[in-house]
Amino acid sequence: xxxxxxxxxxxxxxxxxxxxxxxxxxxxxxxxxxxxxxxxxxxxxxxxxxxxxxxxxxxxxxxxxxxxxxxxxxxxxxxxxxxxxxxxxxxxxxxxxxxxxxxxxxxxxxxxxxxxxxxxxxxxxxxxxxxxxxxxxxxxxxxxxxxxxxxxxxxxxxxxxxxxxxxxxxxxxxxxxxxxxxxxxxxxxxxxxxxxxxxxxxxxxxxxxxxxxxxxxxx
Amino acid sequence: xxxxxxxxxxxxxxxxxxxxxxxxxxxxxxxxxxxxxxxxxxxxxxxxxxxxxxxxxxxxxxxxxxxxxxxxxxxxxxxxxxxxxxxxxxxxxxxxxxxxxxxxxxxxxxxxxxxxxxxxxxxxxxxxxxxxxxxxxxxxxxxxxxxxxxxxxxxxxxxxxxxxxxxxxxxxxxxxxxxxxxxxxxxxxxxxxxxxxxxxxxxxxxxxxxxxxxxxxxxxxxxxxxxxxxxxxxxxxxxxxxxxxxxxxxxxxxxxxxxxxxxxxxxxxxxxxxxxxxxxxxxxxxxxxxxxxxxxxxxxxxxxxxxxxxxxxxxxxxxxxxxxxxxxxxxxxxxxxxxxxxxxxxxxxxxxxxxxxxxxxxxxxxxxxxxxxxxxxxxxxxxxxxxxxxxxxxxxxxxxxxxxxxxxxxxxxxxxxxxxxxxxxxxxxxxxxxxxxxxxxxxxxxxxxxxxxxxxxxxxxxxxxxxxxxxxxxx
Ligand code: SF4
Numbered sequence: 277x278x279x280x281x282x283x284x285x286x287x288x289x290x291x292x293x294x295x296x297x298x299x300x301x302x303x304x305x306x307x308x309x310x311x312x313x314x315x316x317x318x319x320x321x322x323x324x325x326x327x328x329x330x331x332x333x334x335x336x337x338x339x340x341x342x343x344x345x346x347x348x349x350x351x352x353x354x355x356x357x358x359x360x361x362x363x364x365x366x367x368x369x370x371x372x373x374x375x376x377x378x379x380x381x382x383x384x385x386x387x388x389x390x391x392x393x394x395x396x397x398x399x400x401x402x403x404x405x406x407x408x409x410x411x412x413x414x415x416x417x418x419x420x421x422x423x424x425x426x427x428x429x430x431x432x433x434x435x436x437x438x439x440x441x442x443x444x445x446x447x448x449x450x451x452x453x454x455x456x457x458x459x460x461x462x463x464x465x466x467x468x469x470x471x472x473x474x475x476x477x478x479x480x481x482x483x484x485x486x487x488x489x490x491x492x493x494x495x
Numbered sequence: 496x497x498x499x500x501x502x503x504x505x506x507x508x509x510x511x512x513x514x515x516x517x518x519x520x521x522x523x524x525x526x527x528x529x530x531x532x533x534x535x536x537x538x539x540x541x542x543x544x545x546x547x548x549x550x551x552x553x554x555x556x557x558x559x560x561x562x563x564x565x566x567x568x569x570x571x572x573x574x575x576x577x578x579x580x581x582x583x584x585x586x587x588x589x590x591x592x593x594x595x596x597x598x599x600x601x602x603x604x605x606x607x608x609x610x611x612x613x614x615x616x617x618x619x620x621x622x623x624x625x626x627x628x629x630x631x632x633x634x635x636x637x638x639x640x641x642x643x644x645x646x647x648x649x650x651x652x653x654x655x656x657x658x659x660x661x662x663x664x665x666x667x668x669x670x671x672x673x674x675x676x677x678x679x680x681x682x683x684x685x686x687x688x689x690x691x692x693x694x695x696x697x698x699x700x701x702x703x704x705x706x707x708x709x710x711x712x713x714x715x716x717x718x719x720x721x722x723x724x725x726x727x728x729x730x731x732x733x734x735x736x737x738x739x740x741x742x743x744x745x746x747x748x749x750x751x752x753x754x755x756x757x758x759x760x761x762x763x764x765x766x767x768x769x770x771x772x773x774x775x776x777x778x779x780x781x782x783x784x785x786x787x788x789x790x791x792x793x794x795x796x797x798x799x800x801x802x803x804x805x806x807x808x809x810x811x812x813x814x815x816x817x818x819x820x821x822x823x824x825x826x827x828x829x830x831x832x833x834x835x836x837x838x839x840x841x842x843x844x845x846x847x848x849x850x851x852x853x854x855x856x857x858x859x860x861x862x863x864x865x866x867x868x869x870x871x872x873x874x875x876x877x878x879x880x881x882x883x884x885x886x887x888x889x890x891x892x893x894x895x896x897x898x899x900x901x902x903x904x905x906x907x908x909x910x911x912x913x914x915x916x917x918x919x920x921x922x923x924x925x926x927x928x929x930x931x932x933x934x935x936x937x938x939x940x941x942x943x944x945x946x947x948x949x950x951x952x953x954x955x956x957x958x959x960x961x962x963x964x965x966x967x968x969x970x
Pocket of ligand 1: 567
């Protein structure tokens with residue numbers, strides 16, 4: 277995973293409330309099997325199905341078309357757990373999203389992909405949104421946990437220590453678990469198997485599936 | 496031995512009890528490594544997770560803890576034929592290949608055990624009280640109806656479960672929602688949950704795990720409890736829980752993957768501790784009396800945009816918060832609705848009775864009761880998509896398919912279908928649908944499609960009327 281340390285960019289303002297992952301990445305594109313290139317379908321309807329006469333979507337308009345930061349309204353990324361929403365944002369070039377609140381699964385998915393979701397209280401969020409609208413660049417400084425405005429003002433933000441660490445070092449959480457916690461997992465499993473054996477399916481139970489047949493290969 | 500286990504847990508909520516019994520280790524920052532007992536695998540969130548595992552050259556740690564089924568992309572017609580060449584066929588085939596490669600059971604669409612993950616998990620007894628269960632799907636909270644700690648995860652987290660059987664998580668706050676009173680005539684648990692979300696909002700449960708409790712919850716069937724838990728995510732909560740009781744045990748006993756014999760007895764003894772202690776502390780409590788509820792319908796593009804069917808399309812001008820007002824204006828523009836319009840005057844084109852929220856036998860029975868002996872309005876195209884093959888077969892054995900067919904509804908095979916519009920079942924641009932699913936987001940049922948959420952009875956009545964209508968007028 278690409279480390280996240282500091283990021284300097286203009287921020288694209290998208291102050292709508294409750295943008296769900298169906299809007300970020302419409303379901304019909306979930307049929308694609310690869311993670312690469314999903315940025316093409318980011319906010320697909322918002323970008324490509326504009327009412328006649330309306331200006332292009334904010335991410336298609338200079339200078340915000342080069343934005344690596346997105347400033348949204350509350351409850352960004354609610355709804356479906358599709359990680360494609362995060363992959364599409366990342367593929368488009370977005371590395372940081374600033375909002376008053378996030379959908380929880382989306383929020384967790386961000387960290388797995390080197391994206392920094394920043395939650396800010398309303399007053400700070402309004403300041404940042406104004407900067408975004410004026411297209412003044414921001415500097416997101418993860419080690420310092422601040423966002424620096426063009427005028428020099430700094431706005432602090434909170435982040436879980438282990439997630440901060442993972443972003444800073446570009447850590448792969450799965451590799452880390454396998455390296456550091458494999459013994460603990462094995463020990464827990466053995467203990468649970470003795471104490472709550474019904475949580476582990478027996479061969480006999482699994483034989484319920486012995487008669488499963490595959491569908492003929494196609495596709 | 497079991498009583499010792501039970502006594503070792505101390506005071507706490509149902510959530511904390513299940514959590515505590517799954518902590519592999521705790522980290523200094525207050526997060527825990529949580530052991531995951533069960534993983535339901537579907538075609539949309541798994542290909543990248545399997546690919547990641549393969550790229551690492553890792554095996555799947557515990558193949559017996561996973562169960563795979565393709566539900567989102569499968570067609571609901573012509574299931575005896577191979578899938579038509581294309582993206583959906585490739586996605587379904589990929590799941591089958593991955594399941595074979597990694598040695599986990601895969602239930603194909605022609606099988607009698609097929610269905611939506613959240614319908615077949617409980618049906619098979621794969622879902623158990625006190626277990627941790629995940630799926631790369633946000634409606635995994637459905638399984639909380641059985642007292643399972645179940646939550647939706649992303650694809651990277653699926654990969655973590657494949658590789659390590661664990662997830663690093665922070666314990667959430669606890670919220671208890673107590674339901675009292677009894678359901679009035681024509682009102683269902685779907686109306687309760689829609690009214691609840693309208694009240695607490697789409698972020699009302701964010702950061703919290705919801706425990707549903709109270710006499711009105713205890714009185715619910717398991718199907719009703721699943722509907723209630725299913726929509727917790729629409730209130731922002733990843734986890735919903737209901738303490739298991741006799742009804743839970745009766746429902747699970749004898750299911751193919753449920754424990755048998757001595758193991759069942761030991762499990763039941765352990766499950767007795769799965770209730771919040773009388774002195775357990777909750778961070779938030781909500782009480783709701785359901786006795787005066789009316790049937791609900793949604794008018795906007797988030798599930799909190801709901802109102803009693805006797806009401807009107809709301810007026811954004813009456814909303815003071817500018818962000819909310821703007822949001823409402825946008826919703827109404829998308830929905831093609833004018834403020835002040837009586838909800839019962841809204842004409843519909845399509846009806847969808849299906850999804851992991853409302854496509855179980857009880858749902859279909861109740862919808863069938865409304866349509867029995869009547870006809871859908873000529874301009875309405877209505878489809879019924881059972882949540883699983885088992886539901887379909889049971890319904891057919893009762894003649895429910897006939898009732899629907901006679902009334903002009905189409906009777907389909909199991910799957911997610913028009914809840915998510917990833918197969919051929921979708922709305923055309925501008926079409927308006929009365930739907931029993933859980934999300935009315937823009938484009939959810941097809942690009943430009945307009946969704947009104949409601950109960951199966953209300954959707955059935957809407958098909959007859961050709962517009963939104965109060966099911967109580969059709970009894
Ligand atoms: S029925 Fe709808 S909500 Fe349920 S799992 Fe399928 S797509 Fe998701």
